[in-house]
Amino acid sequence: MTKLAYERPLILKMNAGLMNKFGTRTEYEPVKQIDGMPVKRLIETYGSPVFVISERTIRTTYRNALRSFTTRYPKVQFAWSYKTNYINAVCNIFHQEGSWGEVVSGFEYRKALGNGVPGNQIIFNGPEKTTEELELAINNDSLIHIDHFEELYQLIDISDRMNKKPRVAIRVNMDTGVYPMWDRFGFNYENGTAWSALTKIVASGKLNLTGLHCHIGTYMMVTNAYTIAVNKLCDLAWNCKTQLNTVIQYIDMGGGFPTANDLRGAYLPAKDTIPSIDEFAEAITSALLNYGFSTAELPLLILETGRALIDEAGYLLGSVLANKRLSDGRRATIMDFGVNILFTSFWYEHKISPAQDFTHHTEDTVLYGPLCMNIDIVRQTITLPLLNRGDHVVVHRVGAYNMTQWMQFIQMRPNVVLIDEKGQDHLIRSAETLEYIEQMERMPEYLAPKPPKGA
Amino acid sequence: MRLKKNIASSESGFIFNPGTGDSFSANPIAAEIFLQLKDGNAVADIKKNILAKYDVDTNVLEKDWDDFNAQLREANLLDI
Numbered sequence: 192m193t194k195l196a197y198e199r200p201l202i203l204k205m206n207a208g209l210m211n212k213f214g215t216r217t218e219y220e221p222v223k224q225i226d227g228m229p230v231k232r233l234i235e236t237y238g239s240p241v242f243v244i245s246e247r248t249i250r251t252t253y254r255n256a257l258r259s260f261t262t263r264y265p266k267v268q269f270a271w272s273y274k275t276n277y278i279n280a281v282c283n284i285f286h287q288e289g290s291w292g293e294v295v296s297g298f299e300y301r302k303a304l305g306n307g308v309p310g311n312q313i314i315f316n317g318p319e320k321t322t323e324e325l326e327l328a329i330n331n332d333s334l335i336h337i338d339h340f341e342e343l344y345q346l347i348d349i350s351d352r353m354n355k356k357p358r359v360a361i362r363v364n365m366d367t368g369v370y371p372m373w374d375r376f377g378f379n380y381e382n383g384t385a386w387s388a389l390t391k392i393v394a395s396g397k398l399n400l401t402g403l404h405c406h407i408g409t410y411m412m413v414t415n416a417y418t419i420a421v422n423k424l425c426d427l428a429w430n431c432k433t434q435l436n437t438v439i440q441y442i443d444m445g446g447g448f449p450t451a452n453d454l455r456g457a458y459l460p461a462k463d464t465i466p467s468i469d470e471f472a473e474a475i476t477s478a479l480l481n482y483g484f485s486t487a488e489l490p491l492l493i494l495e496t497g498r499a500l501i502d503e504a505g506y507l508l509g510s511v512l513a514n515k516r517l518s519d520g521r522r523a524t525i526m527d528f529g530v531n532i533l534f535t536s537f538w539y540e541h542k543i544s545p546a547q548d549f550t551h552h553t554e555d556t557v558l559y560g561p562l563c564m565n566i567d568i569v570r571q572t573i574t575l576p577l578l579n580r581g582d583h584v585v586v587h588r589v590g591a592y593n594m595t596q597w598m599q600f601i602q603m604r605p606n607v608v609l610i611d612e613k614g615q616d617h618l619i620r621s622a623e624t625l626e627y628i629e630q631m632e633r634m635p636e637y638l639a640p641k642p643p644k645g646a
Numbered sequence: 647m648r649l650k651k652n653i654a655s656s657e658s659g660f661i662f663n664p665g666t667g668d669s670f671s672a673n674p675i676a677a678e679i680f681l682q683l684k685d686g687n688a689v690a691d692i693k694k695n696i697l698a699k700y701d702v703d704t705n706v707l708e709k710d711w712d713d714f715n716a717q718l719r720e721a722n723l724l725d726i
Contacts, residue, residue, distance in 0.1 A: 197702035199710040200676035202661060202717050205669045516713055520720050552673040577673070579706070 198550055198577050199514075222544040222585040225506055227614040230546040230583055233508055238622065239583070240509040240528040242594060242607040246284055248504035249590075250612070253288045256500060259468045263476040266491045270314050272446055273299040275497030275591045276505075280609055280619035282306050285500070293495040297324035304331070314443065314495070316362065316404070318342075318376065325349050329357040336360045336404045336443070338377055343388060350397040360402030360443065361388050365423050367407045367416035376406065380423050389427065393435045400437050403427055406445025406495065410454065414466050414474035417444065421478035428490060429483070441491035444475055448499035452588045453540040455571075468499060498591040505590025507533060508546070511582045512561060522556045524578055529560015529567040532604060533589060534596040536569045543569075546583035549576030562601045594620075599628060647715055648725045649683050657681065666722060675700070676714065 223230055226245050233243060253269070260267040270293035271285035277299060283306055286292070292303035295317030303313050310331020318338045320328070326349060328335050335357055337343050343361075350357055362377030363385045378385040392400045403424045407416055421444065428439035449465040457464070479492060509528040517523050530536055543558070553574050560567035569586075578584070597604055603623035608616050654662040659677035661670040672680055675696070682692045689711075696707060718724050 194701040195699055197700040197706075198673055198675055199706075200673065200679055200714040200717075202670045202672045202676050202680075202714075202721060202723075204721065205671055514713075516716055520716075550673065 198552065199579065201552055201554060201577060203552075203554070220544075221547055221549060223546055225585070226610045228610050228616055230508055230585060233608060233616065234510065234583055236616070237606040237608050237618065240507055240526075240532065240605045242532075242589070242605065243506045243508060244278075244281060244590060244607065244609045244619070245504045245506070246609055246611045249281070249284050249501060250288060252500050252503055253285065253290070256468045256496060257288075259472040260476060260492065260494065263472055264479060264489075264492055265486075266489060268441075268491055268493045269500075270312075270443075270493055270495050271500075272495045272497030273302060274595055276501050276594050277302055278594055278607060278620050279306055280617070281501065281594075291493075297321060297327075300324060300328065300333075314404075314493070316406075316495075322349060325357075326353065329353060329355050332358065334358050334360060334402060336362050336377075336402075337388065337392075338362055340388065340391075343391060347395045347397045356397060356399045358401045359392060359398045360400070360404045360441070361385060361392070362404045362406070363424060363427065365405065365407070365420060367419040367423075369408050369411065369413065369416045373406065373408050377404070380427070385427060386430065389431060390435065393431075393437055400431065400435075401439070402441040402443055402490075402493070403439055404443040404445065404493075407447060409447050409498070410449040411447040411471075412449060412465055414470050417471060417474045418478045420444065421475055422482065425479065425482040425484075432488075438488070439490055441493050442479070443493035443495065446494065446496045446498065448496055450499055450502040450588055450591065452502060452535070453542075455538055455540055457540075501590035502588045503590065505588065505593065507586040507589045507593070509584055509586065511578045511580050511584070513580060514578070517557065522554050523559055524556045524575070525559045525561060526569060526584070527561050528586070528605075529562045529569060529602075530598075531560065531562055531567070531600045531602055532593065532597045533560070533569060533586065534593050534598070535589065535591070539588075540570060540573075541589065542587040543573060543575070544585045544587065545576055545578060546585050552577055564601070599623060603628065647683065647689055647718075649680070649718075650723060650725045653684070653723055655680050655684060661723070663721075663723060668721065670721060670723075679714065 225243050226247055233241060257269060268291060270291035271282055273294045286306060286308055291312040292308040293314045294300045294303050300315055310333050313333040315328045315333050316336045325346060337359055363380050364374045364377045365380035366372055378388045392398045405420050405424055407420050424442050431437045431439050448471055451462045453461045507528055509526050512525040512527050515523050553576055555572055556575050558570040558573055560569055606618055606622045607620035609619045610616050652664050659672035661672055679692055693707060
């Protein structure tokens with residue numbers, strides 16, 4: 192006789208009072224597959240936890256976002272933000288789609304070169320660029336975005352020595368009405384530092400001022416901030432033309448567009464509050480088109496969107512290690528993934544779906560990771576069906592930042608798998624091993640383990 | 647593990663404690679255990695029934711039983 196499916200016994204107190212207007216239950220259907228590939232099979236093949244990336248979602252998201260801008264503005268170029276996800280296979284999907292590379296370190300710069308990005312299509316951002324890295328970027332005719340005066344003078348010296356005139360832009364920070372203001376990067380607009388930097392660049396005669404760059408924040412929830420930013424950059428561009436006799440060829444608006452991930456502490460779900468890419472595109476392109484440039488003078492619009500292009504395409508598959516009840520009666524579930532690999536759980540309430548059938552009974556649960564550290568909390572509270580040890584879950588929208596900010600801490604980092612447009616799976620980053628972790632370590636001879644005496 | 651005598655329950659999983667006015671909903675297996683406890687069945691017999699009827703091994707049931715016991719105690723439904 193076939194036995195019935197088991198679910199652990201549960202009673203829930205029924206509370207009379209005001210209804211929760213958002214309800215409590217969020218998951219009605221299990222997520223058993225990703226792009227047609229069964230979750231169970233992915234875990235059997237690649238282990239648990241495992242990151243899974245949907246190539247189809249990346250390409251669709253990219254094309255939709257690009258279309259939002261190109262249907263509104265004649266000259267648009269996307270540059271893939273390497274720090275958001277610099278697994279080479281992921282970068283190359285964006286490069287195949289036509290994206291340039293936007294890097295913020297020599298390490299990322301060399302990754303972009305290795306991925307075949309032409310040097311003149313690499314934007315080199317960030318506060319730290321060594322002399323060797325700047326020389327490399329100059330030789331490759333990359334777009335160097337200057338972050339501070341030290342770098343500006345360093346670049347003038349290098350250019351003089353190399354007898355080359357690199358293409359440069361400055362990063363501009365400004366008040367767009369959004370706080371905190373990201374004024375640690377670049378030169379400030381309001382206090383005149385940005386204009387001072389621009390005049391010094393032109394006066395040096397050693398640098399080819401070609402662009403203006405800003406990146407006003409991250410997970411921006413208002414489009415008006417971009418309108419303000421565009422107008423301020425256009426002011427600078429106009430002044431460069433009229434006062435410095437230098438035409439600004441491109442305006443790089445950076446990134447900062449949000450995804451549908453809910454921020455911790457947010458009252459309303461993100462999908463109800465965040466503007467669409469179309470709305471951001473409308474704000475940015477309208478401000479550019481309405482500023483007063485003639486059609487021939489319109490600068491190239493560069494966007495370094497990262498999060499909004501990759502988050503949706505990333506999934507983390509994991510399994511339940513254990514259930515326990517806390518001292519105050521709350522249920523706790525321990526997963527085999529934690530903040531070590533799901534770094535974004537520090538600021539997102541990630542959507543998490545069971546990957547197998549479940550009943551309509553649910554329980555409020557604290558979701559812990561496997562680390563022996565008190566900070567390892569994936570969700571402070573989540574309403575989930577009754578999960579048992581070994582059950583699988585799917586964490587949604589994890590494509591941005593997790594595969595770059597993840598930590599090798601206590602546990603090693605897992606496999607990353609790409610599902611191509613035909614539904615085939617490809618391992619694109621192997622799980623770490625003890626040998627991999629220890630290959631960088633060196634042991635002083637006097638500390639090396641010795642064979643036991645008499646052995 | 648003995649339920650308070652005045653606790654009312656139904657097969658559909660509704661539980662009512664007239665002493666406190668609290669009501670609870672139970673999932674099917676909890677409702678089944680609850681009714682067997684009310685009938686005065688021994689804990690060992692109830693576990694045996696569950697193991698025979700459901701796809702669960704002894705260790706999992708033992709762990710979940712302890713947790714269920716804690717839930718009933720927390721809900722003030724046990725005669726301690």
